[in-house]
Amino acid sequence: MASIWIVPIYLSSIGQETKIISVLDETGVFFDHFTDDETMQFVQAVPQLKAAKENLNKMGNYALLYIPKPDLHVPNTAIIYSEKQASLDVKNYIKGIMKKEIEAQKLALHGIDPELLLSIKTNVFISSIKVDGSGKEEKSSAEISMAVGMFSSILIYFFIFLFGAQVMRGVIEEKTSRIIEVVISSVKPFQLMMGKIIGIALVGFTQFMLWVILTSTLIFGFQYVYQDDLKAFQNSQITETAGQGLFPTAPVETENAEVQAPDENIGFFIDALLAIDYAVILGSFLFYFLGGYLLYAALFAAVGSAVDSEADTHQFMMPITIPLILSIVMAQFIITNPHGPVAFWMSMFPLTSPIIMMIRIPFGVPYWEILTSGILLIIGFIFTTWLASKIYRTGILMYGKKVNYKELWKWLFYKA
Amino acid sequence: MLFEAKQIVKRYSGHTALDGVSIAVPEQSIFGLLGPNGAGKTSLIRIINQITGPDEGELFFEGRKMQQSDIYRIGYLPEERGLYKKMKVGEQAVYLAQLKGLSKADAIRELKVWFEKFDISNWWDKKVEELSKGMQQKVQFIVTIIHKPKLLIFDEPFSGFDPINVQLLKKEILNLRKQGASIIFSTHNMASVEEICDHISLINQSKTILEGKVETIKNQFKANIYEVEWLGQFEQMKSNLPSFLKVLDDSHSNGSNKTKFQIEKGSKPNDLMKFLLADFEVLGLKEILPSMDEIFIQSVNASSK
Numbered sequence: 001m002a003s004i005w006i007v008p009i010y011l012s013s014i015g016q017e018t019k020i021i022s023v024l025d026e027t028g029v030f031f032d033h034f035t036d037d038e039t040m041q042f043v044q045a046v047p048q049l050k051a052a053k054e055n056l057n058k059m060g061n062y063a064l065l066y067i068p069k070p071d072l073h074v075p076n077t078a079i080i081y082s083e084k085q086a087s088l089d090v091k092n093y094i095k096g097i098m099k100k101e102i103e104a105q106k107l108a109l110h111g112i113d114p115e116l117l118l119s120i121k122t123n124v125f126i127s128s129i130k131v132d133g134s135g136k137e138e139k140s141s142a143e144i145s146m147a148v149g150m151f152s153s154i155l156i157y158f159f160i161f162l163f164g165a166q167v168m169r170g171v172i173e174e175k176t177s178r179i180i181e182v183v184i185s186s187v188k189p190f191q192l193m194m195g196k197i198i199g200i201a202l203v204g205f206t207q208f209m210l211w212v213i214l215t216s217t218l219i220f221g222f223q224y225v226y227q228d229d230l231k232a233f234q235n236s237q238i239t240e241t242a243g244q245g246l247f248p249t250a251p252v253e254t255e256n257a258e259v260q261a262p263d264e265n266i267g268f269f270i271d272a273l274l275a276i277d278y279a280v281i282l283g284s285f286l287f288y289f290l291g292g293y294l295l296y297a298a299l300f301a302a303v304g305s306a307v308d309s310e311a312d313t314h315q316f317m318m319p320i321t322i323p324l325i326l327s328i329v330m331a332q333f334i335i336t337n338p339h340g341p342v343a344f345w346m347s348m349f350p351l352t353s354p355i356i357m358m359i360r361i362p363f364g365v366p367y368w369e370i371l372t373s374g375i376l377l378i379i380g381f382i383f384t385t386w387l388a389s390k391i392y393r394t395g396i397l398m399y400g401k402k403v404n405y406k407e408l409w410k411w412l413f414y415k416a
Numbered sequence: 417m418l419f420e421a422k423q424i425v426k427r428y429s430g431h432t433a434l435d436g437v438s439i440a441v442p443e444q445s446i447f448g449l450l451g452p453n454g455a456g457k458t459s460l461i462r463i464i465n466q467i468t469g470p471d472e473g474e475l476f477f478e479g480r481k482m483q484q485s486d487i488y489r490i491g492y493l494p495e496e497r498g499l500y501k502k503m504k505v506g507e508q509a510v511y512l513a514q515l516k517g518l519s520k521a522d523a524i525r526e527l528k529v530w531f532e533k534f535d536i537s538n539w540w541d542k543k544v545e546e547l548s549k550g551m552q553q554k555v556q557f558i559v560t561i562i563h564k565p566k567l568l569i570f571d572e573p574f575s576g577f578d579p580i581n582v583q584l585l586k587k588e589i590l591n592l593r594k595q596g597a598s599i600i601f602s603t604h605n606m607a608s609v610e611e612i613c614d615h616i617s618l619i620n621q622s623k624t625i626l627e628g629k630v631e632t633i634k635n636q637f638k639a640n641i642y643e644v645e646w647l648g649q650f651e652q653m654k655s656n657l658p659s660f661l662k663v664l665d666d667s668h669s670n671g672s673n674k675t676k677f678q679i680e681k682g683s684k685p686n687d688l689m690k691f692l693l694a695d696f697e698v699l700g701l702k703e704i705l706p707s708m709d710e711i712f713i714q715s716v717n718a719s720s721k
Contacts, residue, residue, distance in 0.1 A: 173500075178498030186487060186516055414428065
């Protein structure tokens with residue numbers, strides 16, 4: 001996981017050699033504003049375009065930047081000649097510098113003080129504050145709630161799919177390799193099924209913890225080693241948001257209006273971060289994480305037991321995957337209206353509640369709702385496990401039979 | 417009796433797999449559980465193993481009602497058998513032995529002995545998928561008997577083995593009986609039934625149609641057929657044949673006749689001898705008992721009608 005974050009930065013920092021760009025600036029306005037750094041170097045080209053173009057190939061420069069004298073009084077065009085397609089970084093950087101310079105000149109032309117312009121730019125912030133029954137106020141942020149909710153429900157979604165499918169494959173493997181009959185002559189089918197579900201849950205948790213630990217170690221380690229590069233990278237991202245050049249180490253002075261957000265805004269974000277009830281979120285995350293997995297894993301096990309090979313699973317996978325996919329699709333609507341009736345009912349229904357409730361919780365859900373949904377989830381889990389164990393114990397010993405839903409229904413009523 | 421199943425009934429929706437089947441396996445014996453495909457053998461074996469429960473009837477182990485814990489004293493080699501393909505042979509054998517209640521140390525010690533005996537010690541660290549089918553069968557056999565069960569259930573144990581290993585296996589099965597185990601042996605191979613079984617039970621269409629000691633059953637099914645080797649003219653003998661005798665088969669070799677006679681009920685082999693000795697020289701006489709194959713086919717056909 002850490003690699004997703006680290007590799008691009010690393011890749012962007014290697015394989016860069018200094019690009020020499022010759023500049024033929026007929027306006028004479030821009031050349032001084034291009035600053036050299038380790039990735040780009042700007043040199044003055046010979047004054048004739050034709051000669052300059054010939055030189056480009058001869059001297060092996062990266063590109064030739066030609067800024068012609070404008071027809072009107074403000075220059076706003078330039079041409080880049082290069083052997084290969086000039087990179088976006090270079091283009092953006094040049095564009096940024098020129099734009100800034102032209103704007104400055106235009107402002108000067110109209111007699112506007114740049115400082116004045118900057119002070120006109122305004123960002124509007126709306127603070128939202130939760131008020132509970134007793135009149136206690138708490139700062140909240142819809143954005144942060146959204147992020148926390150979405151992140152945890154996506155995690156639950158993946159965990160259920162990933163490890164549920166692993167349970168199913170395990171069951172199919174035991175069935176097709178025919179070891180099943182040996183094993184269930186020593187343990188009860190129910191024990192075997194629960195053992196598999198719990199075992200894979202533990203494998204999943206271990207894997208998950210490893211991700212968390214490795215990711216944080218790697219990211220912190222990386223941050224420490226590449227401190228400088230990273231700052232530059234962050235800078236470049238900031239410049240990007242400010243609508244300027246994209247080039248990593250470009251020391252561009254931008255109108256950082258958005259970056260220099262008012263102090264109270266940052267303070268508000270911190271307040272909102274602190275205001276989130278992490279104990280409740282973490283606790284309910286673990287509960288829905290585990291509950292959702294157990295509920296679905298039993299169903300996955302039942303599907304695995306009813307078929308002879310993984311290719312036959314599709315017809316039975318539908319009823320399992322539909323509520324899961326539905327909840328993750330609904331998630332984006334529920335996040336905009338976390339207290340509506342759809343959100344409420346979906347967070348009560350055990351097949352969708354693990355994902356939907358996790359989206360709602362960061363927005364603040366009454367305890368009785370969490371409790372009801374939790375109890376329903378436990379009941380749902382007991383029910384699916386009971387259902388699954390009935391199908392499982394018949395299914396694992398059934399070979400070469402085309403099983404359909406009617407057949408599964410019959411299995412529910414077989415005596416052990 | 418080591419194990420008894422009384423009046424077992426097992427129904428699945430639509431059909432009855434076992435309809436009042438009873439078997440009794442004496443101590444230190446090999447019990448053949450026979451029957452055509454789909455007769456209900458596997459259902460019965462699964463009930464004995466407590467994989468499924470009977471709808472009616474009772475199971476007894478060592479004279480008392482069978483308990484859950486008795487599964488640790490049963491070893492089961494199913495007909496459709498396999499191992500975890502990705503696991504190492506030794507690891508897996510230890511795991512399966514532990515499932516049967518052995519401690520890890522005991523399991524390893526016992527397994528090493530058996531691996532030595534079957535000459536497969538160097539497979540311990542190999543993955544199962546690298547083994548041939550016959551090799552896997554050996555491992556499975558060892559795993560079945562590793563916890564020294566009192567009752568062993570072998571379902572078609574010889575399938576997938578070459579003749580040399582079949583011999584090895586037969587020897588070990590007889591050895592196990594000698595050491596005090598009883599064996600329920602399910603097979604279609606009637607030759608091996610005759611060779612090693614003491615008792616049999618023949619199931620057809622969910623019911624027991626034949627049971628008892630192998631010798632008793634064979635005697636029950638004997639059709640009073642005798643093969644006589646004698647000297648003389650066959651045509652002359654045939655023309656004088658008394659009414660209580662029937663010639664079934666005849667062949668000549670080295671000047672002598674080998675003739676199969678069937679004696680009608682009420683008459684004795686002595687009557688046959690008297691008739692032959694009057695005119696011919698008799699070299700030898702032996703009774704022809706039916707093979708288990710014939711008994712199997714005959715009984716199944718009779719009961720299916």
